[in-house]
Amino acid sequence: MLSDMTFGQYYPSESPVHRMDPRAKLLLLIVYIVAVFLAKNFYGLAVCLIFLLLAIAFSRVPVRSVLKSVKGIVILILFTFVLNVLFYTPKEGDVVLFWRVTVQGLVSASFFALRIIFLVMGSSVLTLTTTPVSLTDGLESLLAPLALIRFPVHDLALIMSIALRMIPTLAEETDRIIRAQKARGADFESGNLVSRAKALVPVLVPLLVSAFRRANELGDAMDARCYAGSSKRTKYKKLKFSYRDLLALLVTGALLAGVILCNVYAYLLPVLY
Amino acid sequence: MNAIEFTNATYRYPGDDAPVLNSLSFSIRQGSFSVVLGRNGSGKSTAAKLINALILPNEGNVVVLGKDTVRAADGDLLFEIRKSAGMVFQNPDNQQIASIVEDDVVFGPENVGMPREEIAERIAFALEATGTEQFRHAQVSRLSGGQKQRVAIAGVLALRPEIVILDESTSMLDPKGRREVLDVIRKLQKEHGITVIDITHYMDEATDADEAFVLRNGELAFAGTPKELFARTDLLRACGLELPRAAELAKKLNENGVPVGDGILTTEELTEKLCELLQTD
Known part of the structure; x- marks a missing residue:
């Protein structure tokens, strides 16, 4: 049950995107998110979509897996959509369908919904192609300059x-405790939300106790292996920033430029709505 | 030369009046394979932690390869001791700090600030010696208990220790995993001359040790060869120990009119003796 759960959703493959430097991928995602938020019209979003599709194609991850990430937040998207439709401030010449729903309102709500979808899909391309471990390495390396202002980057990465x-x-362990409590007659499935939450207490308490015990033992094991903080540590794995990563970043730069151009020269493009 | 020397070492846990270890004195030869036996609470694990300088004796001394742990309370000497006396713990799940085998094995060498080229050699050596090369890029959580413990040994070996202490490292494993770990450990002792101290409550692990030590209530109750130990049934009973399986069987055979003789500890010895008896009949 729970033991099948793997953190993140890494999709193993040897694609060019998988082999990219995690730092490059993180930077790329940041730029992509900025671009998605900068886009003011559908042309801008279209540029983002092209970039997203390129990224998916190069990552050789099935589109289905990427779409799965959207499934998780379908409710959030619907909520945003409905709110945007209802609270759209009508302008002159808007076509009212019924009550306060206008065609323009629907279009603008779809725009916001698409924005969220693109955001989530982009982020999931990162988590699908990068192991949590190399993601941590990438973050540690990107945040390394913060060590200058005594920010404990290394310790955070280790945590x-x-x-x-x-x-x-x-x-x-949770799985095991749940089964043990069930064998003792615990009931996790019936009752309202409150009583079900209460039923979890006998699971969480032993779990917490055991987590502390584990932490204690792990601490001993770390001490025994000469751990003494970050002061004189070396790093075996070096991240390599290759020409491929540079190329990808240039393409992302082009994406940002494309979105900005779409915003600035929107008046030259045919009006969609 | 002695790898480890306890001289009147006494240790109390903070807040406890009664010492866990009471004026313990014994020494372990370099390159030997020793077992430390004793029932729960006899102070076995505390003794292990003293060797690794995870804790320091309240009185007396523990000297590891000529270095006194008390004097190493802090600083470089402490790391010298921990580097040369590696420790493998009981729970296979609570020793790895990284998700991937390779990342975990490099933890020790990284801690002592080893250059990258040297770390690469160390990983190769550690994985080869423990037969875990095929798991190099595997997830630790996907391995079996025995495999996890072998990875833990690899993590310790990466620091090139002269002593390896197993603190009940086989107690949570199934028979197959236990076999795997013991085979690796034996190989380390025989081929690499590493001093091995196996703290255990499995008597079968004690049969082929060079020396056996028994602790009772924090005191040394016995030191000698396993053969001598298992000949003393009264002592075994007093210390809450059993005979190894083969010895138990041999004893029962003797009592029931099959004269296999004294001093049998392993299945191989018993098989041989029985074959002899069958041929003479």
Whole structure:
């Protein structure tokens, strides 16, 4: 049950996107998100879509897996859509369909919904093509300059890496505790939300206790292996920023430029709505 | 030369009056394979932690390869000791800090600030010696218990220790996993001359050790060869220990009119003796 859960949704492959430097992918995602938010019209979004489709094509991840990420937030998207339709401020010449719903309102709501969808799909391309471990490495490296202002970058990265390591272990343990409590007659399935939440207490308490015990042992194991903080540590794995990463960043730069051009020269393009 | 020397070492857990280890003195030869036996609470694990300088004795000394742990309370000497006396713990799930085997094995060498080229050599050596090369890029959580413990040994070996301490490292494994771990450990002792200290409550692990130590209530109750130990049934009973399976069977055979003789500890010895008896009949 829970033990099947793997953190993130990594899709193993040897595609060019998989092999990219995680730092480049993180930067690229940031630029992409900025571009999606900068886009003021559908032309801008179309540029983003082209970029997204390119990224998916190069990553060799099935489109289905990317769309799966949207499924998780379908409710959020619908909510945004409905709110945007209802709170759209009608302008002169808008076609009213019924009540306060206008054609223009629907179009603008779709625009916002698409924005969220593109955002989530873009982020999921990153998590699908990058293992949590290399994502952590990438973050550590990108945040490294913050160490100058005494921000504990290395310690944070280590905490993240240990958390990632422990997720499957604790998931397995939760599974075991749930089964043990069920065998003792615990009921997790019936009742309202409150009573079901209460039923989880006998699961969470032993889980917490065991997590502390594990932390203690892990601390000993780290001490025994000469851990002494970040001061004199070396790093075995070096991230390599290749020409491919540079190329990808240039393409992303083009994406940003494209979106800005679409915004600035919107008056030259045929009006869609 | 002795790899480890306990001299009147006493340790109390903070807040406890009664010491867990009471004036313990014994020494372990370099390159030997020793087992430390004793029932729960006898102080076995505490002794292990003293060797690794995870804790320091309240009184007395623990000297590891000529270095006194008390004097190493902080600084470089402490890391020298921890580097040379690697420790593998009981729970296979609570020792790896990284999700991927390779990333975990490099943790030790990274900690001591080793250059990258050297780390690469160390990984190759550690994975080869523990037979875990095929898991190099595997997820730790997907491995079996025995495989996890072998990875833990690899993580320790990457620091090139002269001593490896197993703190009940086989107690949570199935028989197959236990076999895997013990085979690796034996190989390390025989081929690489590493001093092995196996803290265990499986008597079968003690049969082919060079030396056996028994702890009872924080004191040394016995030191000698396994053969000597398992000949002393009264002592075994007093310390809450059992005979190895083959020895137990041999004892029952003796009692029931099959004269296999004394001093049998392993299945191989018993098989041989029984074959002998069958041929003479």
